[in-house]
Amino acid sequence: MTETRLRFPPSPTGYLHIGGARTALYNWLYARKTGGKLILRIEDTDAERSTQESIQGILDGMKWLGIDWDEGPYFQTEFESDHEASATRLLSEGKAYKCFCTKEELDAKREAAQKNKTTYGYDGTCRNLTAAEVAEKEAASMPFVIRFKVPNQDGEIGYDDKVLGYIKAQYTEIEDFVIVRSTGKPLYLLCNVVDDIRDRITHIIRGQDHMTNTIRQVLLYNALEAPIPVFAHMPLTLDLKKAKISKRKHGEIVAVHFYREHGFIPWALSNFLVLLGWSPGDDTEFFSREELIEAFSLERINKTNSIFNYQKNNPKFFTDPKAIAFNEHYLRSMPITEIADMVQPFLEAEGLWDSAYATDRKEWFLQTLDLIRDRFHVLTDFADLGRAYFSDEFPVEAKPLKKNVLKHEGLKEWLPMLADRYEALSEFTLETSEQTARDLATELDIKPGIIMNGMRTVVTGQLAGPSMFDILVTIGQEKVVSRLRNVGRLFEN
Numbered sequence: 001m002t003e004t005r006l007r008f009p010p011s012p013t014g015y016l017h018i019g020g021a022r023t024a025l026y027n028w029l030y031a032r033k034t035g036g037k038l039i040l041r042i043e044d045t046d047a048e049r050s051t052q053e054s055i056q057g058i059l060d061g062m063k064w065l066g067i068d069w070d071e072g073p074y075f076q077t078e079f080e081s082d083h084e085a086s087a088t089r090l091l092s093e094g095k096a097y098k099c100f101c102t103k104e105e106l107d108a109k110r111e112a113a114q115k116n117k118t119t120y121g122y123d124g125t126c127r128n129l130t131a132a133e134v135a136e137k138e139a140a141s142m143p144f145v146i147r148f149k150v151p152n153q154d155g156e157i158g159y160d161d162k163v164l165g166y167i168k169a170q171y172t173e174i175e176d177f178v179i180v181r182s183t184g185k186p187l188y189l190l191c192n193v194v195d196d197i198r199d200r201i202t203h204i205i206r207g208q209d210h211m212t213n214t215i216r217q218v219l220l221y222n223a224l225e226a227p228i229p230v231f232a233h234m235p236l237t238l239d240l241k242k243a244k245i246s247k248r249k250h251g252e253i254v255a256v257h258f259y260r261e262h263g264f265i266p267w268a269l270s271n272f273l274v275l276l277g278w279s280p281g282d283d284t285e286f287f288s289r290e291e292l293i294e295a296f297s298l299e300r301i302n303k304t305n306s307i308f309n310y311q312k313n314n315p316k317f318f319t320d321p322k323a324i325a326f327n328e329h330y331l332r333s334m335p336i337t338e339i340a341d342m343v344q345p346f347l348e349a350e351g352l353w354d355s356a357y358a359t360d361r362k363e364w365f366l367q368t369l370d371l372i373r374d375r376f377h378v379l380t381d382f383a384d385l386g387r388a389y390f391s392d393e394f395p396v397e398a399k400p401l402k403k404n405v406l407k408h409e410g411l412k413e414w415l416p417m418l419a420d421r422y423e424a425l426s427e428f429t430l431e432t433s434e435q436t437a438r439d440l441a442t443e444l445d446i447k448p449g450i451i452m453n454g455m456r457t458v459v460t461g462q463l464a465g466p467s468m469f470d471i472l473v474t475i476g477q478e479k480v481v482s483r484l485r486n487v488g489r490l491f492e493n
């Protein structure tokens with residue numbers, strides 16, 4: 001059996017967005033599933049719009065997502081001579097021809113067709129020019145494009161799409177399309193095929209938005225006497241208003257780097273993206289890398305478009321709630337050492353990282369992450385909601401401040417009393433810290449909840465979180481004592 005060879009050929013005209021990442025993932029999964037190769041090809045022939053920054057962003061994004069490739073990156077611009085050679089070959093074999101029609105002539109024909117309400121297609125004026133006529137026009141330095149000569153025959157041309165079934169068109173419906181511009185530059189449609197033939201690509205998985213090209217590309221494969229690869233056109237990703245997800249329209253929210261910066265776990269994003277347009281046939285949602293490679297198939301790619309349920313102005317989440325749910329799942333269930341590696345840069349960025357967390361205090365660090373992760377959604381939460389575990393300077397949320405502290409003037413005295421008792425404890429454990437707090441509440445004849453809630457707010461700045469006494473033991477006797485003793489500062493303004 002021949003080796004399967006897949007490709008991901010992004011145009012480097014912007015950041016890697018979630019639609020592109022999903023395409024890369026499908027190609028990668030299929031390459032891995034079939035023991036084949038994934039080729040990365042940067043389609044940088046649009047010199048004006050391609051940037052080095054975008055190339056770097058694509059490479060970084062793929063690496064971050066864990067999409068490894070086997071060959072490349074190749075750059076389309078390195079193969080311009082191949083593209084030109086193929087155009088020359090098609091010309092010399094009579095499968096393409098020079099077209100000298102001017103823009104004005106073509107526009108006039110198009111307008112006439114519009115007036116008559118007929119569909120416009122190039123009428124083949126230059127198709128049958130004699131060699132002498134061509135030579136004459138060339139001698140007069142008339143500009144020309146090169147058009148592909150669509151076989152002049154009845155019947156249909158088609159291909160078997162792995163997702164959508166047999167896709168066909170009548171030869172007579174396809175106009176003689178341009179493959180080389182009047183500047184001499186081959187069109188993308190041709191370059192893409194020439195590169196795929198050279199790279200011996202066997203399977204092309206790409207968005208349905210490329211289908212308008214595919215039939216014409218099939219004609220090019222035939223003309224260049226190359227085998228037609230397997231095509232699988234995937235559904236598009238739309239927003240809630242059914243608009244195609246795009247960099248232009250949706251901005252950063254669809255950029256892979258945005259998810260990285262906002263504390264997504266790469267595999268959580270990948271897992272979410274793969275299910276946006278593919279289903280395993282049952283309701284399994286969470287897959288390991290190996291499980292997903294095993295389960296993936298082209299046949300189960302959805303036919304209909306997927307919805308990226310991102311609601312602008314959603315106060316709670318900055319993206320599709322389902323994407324967040326995937327991240328929560330991995331954040332709360334992955335081995336804590338892996339979480340620790342991913343959290344470190346976020347703590348570093350906030351000045352909260354202590355090198356001892358990798359050495360002497362490693363055990364404490366891992367236990368702390370494990371304790372607090374259950375309510376977290378994204379990795380940034382560790383440095384944000386979890387700040388009080390890593391620093392004495394942390395904000396106190398307005399709601400618990402009002403409800404659990406300021407409402408009870410007495411806490412100004414009670415919490416420092418508790419601080420004294422905690423300080424005197426020779427062992428600061430779950431049991432002793434709880435018993436001491438309860439005893440104090442009984443002596444003062446107040447509800448224990450007043451002490452507990454006040455204490456939570458003062459010690460963590462938060463309304464909710466893990467069990468109170470776990471928190472105390474984790475943060476440690478000394479810090480707890482000092483925070484309780486300083487409760488007065490919260491009443492000051």
Ligand code: GLU
Pocket residue numbers: 009010011043192205206210
């Ligand atoms: N460069 C094209 C794009 O980024 C790829 C087209 C293809 O997959 O054939 O959309």
